[in-house]
Amino acid sequence: MAGSTIDHLISVTIFIGALLLFISLFNQTLQTAVLYQQHRNLAAKCSDLLDSILLTPGVPLDWGKIDSSPIGFGLQDPEFTQYRISPFSLMRLWSSVGEPVYYPDTGKTYSNATAGFGEYLLMPSASAVNYSTVTRLLGINGSYGFQLTMTPIVTVSVSEVQSNPLRIAINATGKGFPLANAEVSYCFLTVSLAGQQSYPSYNVTYGTTSTDETGSALLDFTETNGDEISYALIAYAHISGLVGVGYHQHVTSDTQYVIPFIDNLETGRVLLAHSYDVHFLGTPAAEISYNATFVILTEDFTLREIPLGADRVGNVTYGEGKTVTIPTDNPGILLITYRKSATEGGVVMMPWGLSSMGFSVAFGSDPSGKEWVATDLRQVIVNGVAYQATLALWSLEGYQVIS
Amino acid sequence: MMRTIEVFIVIIIITSAFLISSFYAVLPQPRRVSPLNLRRIALSTLQTLDAGYSLSETVFKDENDSAWEQLQIALSACLPPNLVYNLTVYEVQSGNETELYRYIKSFSNAQDLGVQSDAGAYLVASSNVTFQVTPEKIGEHGGGGTLYILNCSDSNGWWITGYTGQSLAADLYNLLSPYFQNTIMVQTTAQLGQILNGTSLQGETLQNAVVINTVGEAVPIPSGYYASSGVGYDSGHSSYARYCYVLGQKVRTYNWTWASIVGWPFYYVSNTGLFSSSQNSWGIYGMVMVSSYGLQAFLQGLDNQPYSYSTSSTGSPGVVYLSTQAQYYSNYYGIYPSPYQTSTRALPSSIQTDFRLTVSTLIFNPVNNYYAGAVYRHAGTGAFLALGLARTPDIRLTALGLLSYYKPRLYRSEYNATGTSRLVVLQLGQVGGV
Numbered sequence: 001m002a003g004s005t006i007d008h009l010i011s012v013t014i015f016i017g018a019l020l021l022f023i024s025l026f027n028q029t030l031q032t033a034v035l036y037q038q039h040r041n042l043a044a045k046c047s048d049l050l051d052s053i054l055l056t057p058g059v060p061l062d063w064g065k066i067d068s069s070p071i072g073f074g075l076q077d078p079e080f081t082q083y084r085i086s087p088f089s090l091m092r093l094w095s096s097v098g099e100p101v102y103y104p105d106t107g108k109t110y111s112n113a114t115a116g117f118g119e120y121l122l123m124p125s126a127s128a129v130n131y132s133t134v135t136r137l138l139g140i141n142g143s144y145g146f147q148l149t150m151t152p153i154v155t156v157s158v159s160e161v162q163s164n165p166l167r168i169a170i171n172a173t174g175k176g177f178p179l180a181n182a183e184v185s186y187c188f189l190t191v192s193l194a195g196q197q198s199y200p201s202y203n204v205t206y207g208t209t210s211t212d213e214t215g216s217a218l219l220d221f222t223e224t225n226g227d228e229i230s231y232a233l234i235a236y237a238h239i240s241g242l243v244g245v246g247y248h249q250h251v252t253s254d255t256q257y258v259i260p261f262i263d264n265l266e267t268g269r270v271l272l273a274h275s276y277d278v279h280f281l282g283t284p285a286a287e288i289s290y291n292a293t294f295v296i297l298t299e300d301f302t303l304r305e306i307p308l309g310a311d312r313v314g315n316v317t318y319g320e321g322k323t324v325t326i327p328t329d330n331p332g333i334l335l336i337t338y339r340k341s342a343t344e345g346g347v348v349m350m351p352w353g354l355s356s357m358g359f360s361v362a363f364g365s366d367p368s369g370k371e372w373v374a375t376d377l378r379q380v381i382v383n384g385v386a387y388q389a390t391l392a393l394w395s396l397e398g399y400q401v402i403s
Numbered sequence: 404m405m406r407t408i409e410v411f412i413v414i415i416i417i418t419s420a421f422l423i424s425s426f427y428a429v430l431p432q433p434r435r436v437s438p439l440n441l442r443r444i445a446l447s448t449l450q451t452l453d454a455g456y457s458l459s460e461t462v463f464k465d466e467n468d469s470a471w472e473q474l475q476i477a478l479s480a481c482l483p484p485n486l487v488y489n490l491t492v493y494e495v496q497s498g499n500e501t502e503l504y505r506y507i508k509s510f511s512n513a514q515d516l517g518v519q520s521d522a523g524a525y526l527v528a529s530s531n532v533t534f535q536v537t538p539e540k541i542g543e544h545g546g547g548g549t550l551y552i553l554n555c556s557d558s559n560g561w562w563i564t565g566y567t568g569q570s571l572a573a574d575l576y577n578l579l580s581p582y583f584q585n586t587i588m589v590q591t592t593a594q595l596g597q598i599l600n601g602t603s604l605q606g607e608t609l610q611n612a613v614v615i616n617t618v619g620e621a622v623p624i625p626s627g628y629y630a631s632s633g634v635g636y637d638s639g640h641s642s643y644a645r646y647c648y649v650l651g652q653k654v655r656t657y658n659w660t661w662a663s664i665v666g667w668p669f670y671y672v673s674n675t676g677l678f679s680s681s682q683n684s685w686g687i688y689g690m691v692m693v694s695s696y697g698l699q700a701f702l703q704g705l706d707n708q709p710y711s712y713s714t715s716s717t718g719s720p721g722v723v724y725l726s727t728q729a730q731y732y733s734n735y736y737g738i739y740p741s742p743y744q745t746s747t748r749a750l751p752s753s754i755q756t757d758f759r760l761t762v763s764t765l766i767f768n769p770v771n772n773y774y775a776g777a778v779y780r781h782a783g784t785g786a787f788l789a790l791g792l793a794r795t796p797d798i799r800l801t802a803l804g805l806l807s808y809y810k811p812r813l814y815r816s817e818y819n820a821t822g823t824s825r826l827v828v829l830q831l832g833q834v835g836g837v
Binding site for chain 2: 008019
């Protein structure tokens with residue numbers, strides 16, 4: 001009797017222990033499968049969402065060119081089909097990378113997609129489309145988080161390798177391979193600070209060259225001393241339909257200069273501010289005169305100047321900016337030459353439409369630290385320039401089923 | 404002891420079940436759990452390469468042409484380093500009911516396509532292919548579909564500087580006749596009188612037609628009945644404004660769409676025989692001024708109001724811009740007038756309430772409650788297209804306005820000519836990792 005009871009107790013104990021062990025094992029297998037399924041679902045959602053963003057123009061169709069908020073979100077260029085993206089819609093996205101800039105004269109904060117010194121893209125917060133608005137418009141508010149990045153496929157880096165005589169190197173690379181034997185069209189702008197008028201003038205020359213097997217090219221400007229003048233070089237590299245853009249500028253005054261702020265998208269009005277107003281470096285001694293011009297990229301990869309109005313020249317001082325109006329809907333580059341003194345000046349640029357200068361944009365939340373992030377990418381065209389759109393997507397509802 | 408043995412037997416059974424289920428329940432490789440959508444990447448890559456039609460040009464070139472090498476460089480530069488590719492081009496040979504894909508060329512940058520691959524296909528056409536676009540005929544599904552172009556040889560034009568009514572009529576015919584079932588050139592004012600009487604000229608459908616007046620601010624007037632006192636002539640005010648009233652009535656009766664291509668509509672009436680010794684006060688004979696009374700009378704007739712000799716007004720908003728709707732249809736129909744024009748004879752928005760009109764198609768964005776170009780639909784029947792622009796007229800705007808109003812669809816032919824279409828297949832593979 002006692003032996004039977006012991007046998008019973010032992011067997012039940014072993015059975016329960018074994019059962020718990022197998023339940024745990026089966027459960028782990030099942031949970032792993034469920035988790036895999038959820039991750040796969042997230043990847044499918046990521047792909048669908050990316051297509052949804054890139055293949056619809058949004059509502060209204062021209063929301064990229066107006067200041068009001070869209071009521072439907074999409075980045076497709078309304079004048080095209082397929083993966084063609086509006087450079088203006090991209091310009092309105094609130095950059096999640098650049099530190100926002102506050103301009104005291106307007107009392108506004110600006111989204112900062114600036115690429116570096118002299119290459120500005122500052123969009124007022126009222127005109128920029130923020131992340132929470134977009135998640136609401138996409139119908140994923142509270143369920144998914146995302147980050148959308150648009151980067152040029154072709155990186156064209158331009159650098160000065162020798163100042164006198166000026167020699168400039170151009171290097172074009174793609175995402176996975178250098179852009180060998182590519183044609184390069186360039187625009188070389190030199191700033192003239194001398195002359196009878198107080199406004200700077202400029203001289204533009206155009207040229208073409210081609211890259212070697214490593215994607216590099218050298219430009220020699222034998223009559224130019226890079227130490228003495230301010231200049232800018234914009235280069236377009238293209239091969240078999242793949243287009244990239246790069247730029248470089250050298251200035252002789254890098255503390256007092258002009259900073260352009262987009263003021264009104266619909267009218268094309270741009271505010272020109274004194275750098276001291278933005279960086280609070282102190283009271284400058286001299287006002288800065290400027291001379292603005294607007295250029296657009298033509299089909300043969302040359303830049304064509306679009307005449308601006310009488311406001312193209314003027315002076316900015318500490319605490320008092322000026323405005324200049326871009327008279328066209330076409331994407332292009334606003335070039336602003338400035339003059340602090342007879343020997344100090346420079347040139348700053350602002351793209352009108354994100355792609356004109358090959359700017360990148362990162363929009364959305366930060367994916368770092370998220371449990372599982374699905375990514376997908378597409379190749380797109382933004383006003384003729386090849387970009388790669390990458391979407392990182394993660395769930396906000398959690399997956400953690402295994403502790 | 405037996406129970407313990409039984410338990411062990413159960414454990415063995417469960418273990419076997421676990422092992423068997425684990426053997427068959429194969430979890431995917433981590434890479435496959437969250438895959439890139441290679442099919443869409445391939446398609447978007449091909450579209451990117453063809454954005455400037457470079458891909459279309461290259462795939463039709465000789466197999467030894469350097470353009471193939473450039474394409475390979477561009478493709479390699481496009482894709483991330485962990486993606487390998489194989490691009491294959493086929494010629495599409497169309498039979499009666501089937502298509503044959505003949506291999507042309509292929510190149511790749513890898514021996515195999517890694518752990519996962521997918522392909523996108525893209526059809527390109529040779530640059531020497533001509534595509535046929537077949538427009539839907541207006542009225543094809545709902546009656547009407549007749550376009551009358553007033554090409555009256557016995558009428559003079561005003562504010563069509565640089566053109567004649569006849570030359571504008573010819574251009575309008577070329578632009579719009581493909582979209583209508585019948586296009587009738589009304590050659591004389593007598594023929595105009597005939598259709599006003601409700602008699603067709605060539606057996607066409609009179610009802611729901613479109614009438615375009617090509618002589619600008621003037622309007623052709625038939626002699627005889629329509630110029631007689633109490634019908635077309637207001638003897639009390641010595642004015643032909645009453646004729647404009649009759650036109651408004653006819654537009655309502657026949658549910659016409661009347662198009663005025665430039666300036667102040669119905670400002671003059673013209674008949675070189677009837678007014679051979681009269682001039683429009685600017686030295687143009689064969690024409691009599693009706694002034695602003697003409698437009699007012701037309702709108703009264705359109706709204707079935709009693710005739711009243713009263714003035715109309717227009718505004719001068721200056722530079723006006725094409726509406727979003729007009730820009731869209733500009734692209735759709737391939738008609739590209741200048742996106743901004745100067746308007747000095749824009750109709751006020753008040754005519755909508757005064758004459759029960761609704762702007763159904765906006766050609767130019769309104770400025771300060773003035774419409775420089777719009778199609779007004781009456782609450783009953785009839786419609787009125789008015790372009791209150793300064794001379795010289797641009798008949799592309801008239802065509803754009805009418806097409807935006809009727810929205811006929813365009814049916815584009817398929818790329819199925821032999822030897823003129825090629826299929827590009829880009830297969831992408833993901834390499835590296837697990």
